[in-house]
Amino acid sequence: MENTIEISINGKSFRLNRGIKASDTLKESGLYKDSIIAVKVNGNLSDLSEPLEEDCTLEPIDINSPEGEEILRHSASHIMAQAVIHIFGDVKYAIGPAIEDGFYYDFDLEHKFTPEDLSKIEEEMQRITSEDLRFEKRVLSKDEAITFFAEKGQDYKVEIIKDIVEDSVAIYTQGDFVDLCRGPHIPSTGYLKNFKLLSLAGAYWRGDERNKMLQRIYGTAFATKEGLEGYLNFLEEAKRRDHRRIGKELDLFSINEDLGPGLILWHPKGAMIRKVIEDFWREEHVKRGYQLVNTPHIARVEVWKTSGHWDFYRENMFSPMEVDKGAYMVKPMNCPFHIMIYKSQTRSYRELPIRYAELGTVYRYEKAGVLHGLLRVRGFTQDDAHLFVQPEYLEEEIMSVVEFARFMITTFGFDKYNVYLSTRPEKYVGTIENWELATNSLSAALETLKIDYKVDPGEGVFYGPKIDIKLVDAIRREWQGPTIQVDFNLPERFDVTYVGQDGREHRPIMIHRVVLGSLERFFGTLIEQYAGAFPLWLSPVQVKVVPVTNKHIEYANSVRKILLEAGIRIEVDDRNEKVNAKIRDAELEKVPYILVVGDKEILDHSVSVRKRKEGNLGPMPLDTFLEMIRGKISRKVID
RNA sequence: GCCCAUGUAGCUCAGUAGGUAGAGCGCAUCCUUGGUAAGGAUGAGGUCACCAGUUCGAUUCUGGUCGUGGGCUCCA
Secondary structure, three states: OOEEEEEEEEEEEEEEEEOOHHHHHHHHHHOOOEEEEEEEEOOEEEEEEEEOOOOHHHHHHHHOOHHHHHHHHHHHHHHHHHHHHHHHHOOOOOOOOOOOOOOOOOOEEEOOOOHHHHHHHHHHHHHHHOOOOOEEEEEHHHHHHHHHHHHHOOHHHHHHHOOOOOEEEHHHHHHHHHEEEOOOOOOOEEHOOEEEEEEEEEEEHHOOOOOOOEEEEEEEEEEEHHHHHHHHHHHHHHHHHHHHHHHHHHHOOOOOOOOOOOOOOEOHHHHHHHHHHHHHHHHHHHHHHEOOOOOOEEHHHHHHHHOHHHHHHHOOOOEEEOOOOEHHHHHHHHOHHHHHHHHHOEEHHHHHOOOEEEEEEEEEEOOOOOEEEEEEEEEEOOOOEEEEHHHHHHHHHHHHHHHHHHHHHHHHHOOOOEEEEOOOOOOOOOOOOHHHHHHHHHHHHHHHHHHOEEEEOOOEEEOOOOEEEEEEEEOOOOEEEEEEEEOHHHHHOOOOOOOOOOOOOOOOOEEEEEEEEHHHHHHHHHHHHHHOOOOOOOOOOOOEEOOOOHHHHHHHHHHHHHHHHHHOEEEOOOOOOOOHHHHHHHHHHOOEEEEEEEHHHHHHOOOEEEEOOOOEEEEEEEHHHHHHHHHHHHOOOOO
């Protein structure tokens, strides 16, 4: 065996001694920098201290790269665990991975963490990083590792090792702390400079609610101070945009605990926005060949047995209510009702596709702990539609639905979105063949449209796979938006048919879809997207008239009358306040346009225009102003 | 549902080592008539989430219930 090996780095190759450390290799090749914290050996992540035994390709990983930051965060979780043990002693540690934008570690201990503990732990982490302890890797056989952790009473680690298929496992030591870990890690604890512990949470061991609940600490770490500060600012910004806070401030909606959690009260301003959304939604549906329908909120339990909801969805449904001798249930979905309309007469292939659309309010029992503002509620209105199509037109129909959804969300200002394809879940109805057919038609449609998508395995609904479109908002967060589901099962369960060209009965395929999601959730997303400063066409109050003094109220009202008749949503602030105060309040209300009117404006029948956030635009004839905003409203301009 | 935190005026929050409470904003009235982000004065608002218990006395302590927040599990 030769005692040198060939190592190629960035396309150059070096012949070096067998067993050389990765870090020394980089130094030999002149590529070493302090910011390099790990390497990839033939594409596999590895420590800088890893000895190289074979010919290989080496790729340095910089702490500033996404992979480098992930390693940093993972190491931060180890350091946090070490700090927790230093402070609290008898601790069982479970898992501590890096996650998007941070890391966490799950602990099992007697002491209940308090928010004050976080700063103590942070201080101890700071001390550990100042000691600059090396991360040292050792490889043990599974048995050795089990004995090792069992002796330390680390039951969770033992359980994890037992599930590992390889014969050996790696452990990492820094100072007095040892953890089971695949690695790699930063070379030493001193590399961790910019971090912060963020929150406490309960988390089930292995994410299973039958298991013990552990205590989780979330934190984050970044390569640079700027990165950390940027992220903390992002969290602040998210708080500022919180739809629950803005909903209260702008008087858009509320949730009343006496009425019940998860039930939304749409206040006048929120309801006005909803009306604008609904009007637009209906118009666009009619344009695209949908027929609007309306259906009741309850139905006999037998219907839900036929549909499969009774067996597969009951835990999400409110309990049945006794009516005469039968039982009725509040609907969690609109599909059976639309099916009944379809079945009210014999359908010919000439009628297909039939597209029924309804803003259908549904009720779902959600566990108390999951309710969240407008985003997770117990009663909501789906912007629902069910399409009955012939199998040969399925893909075409899916494509037009996807296009429709894209049109809707971009009109509302969501130019970026991510697409996911959710496949068969554990609990499902129907045959595997039909599931495959349905899944394939969804993916084929996306591919024909050249839309990139990711697969979400097992995330489909019980009756079919779906395409989820997640909106990306102004600060790059994802929100659940449109979903499109293909369903072979309900048509069979309800024996839905059409008469084909051949005079025989055939089975249509159903598409369930929403192009916004639910009005509640979509509204919440809109509030966060715009931080309450809605585009002109959506604003509940589009124009606020501010008379300079009481003498000008009459003129202000005449301006209001003219614009109101032109279809503009307008209010006059006739309070006994100074101009400055009225302007300030209108700005805080996020009204898009403020019209200041006084003596000057009365003289030449004009208005002084002030645009939200931009300030005074100067005087303008009233007609000109009206023309301008009418144009913007009809084009649904977002500015 | 589970873990932790939390619930005081319409809103944001102080406070009471157990003796039924306060600020700012908002609201009402009056004064002020002011040209692009807060003019002034006076006043009205609270069963201190709810139900039990301890106590001479509970908003404060204990237990429970409900709600809310951050997570877990689960979803439009």
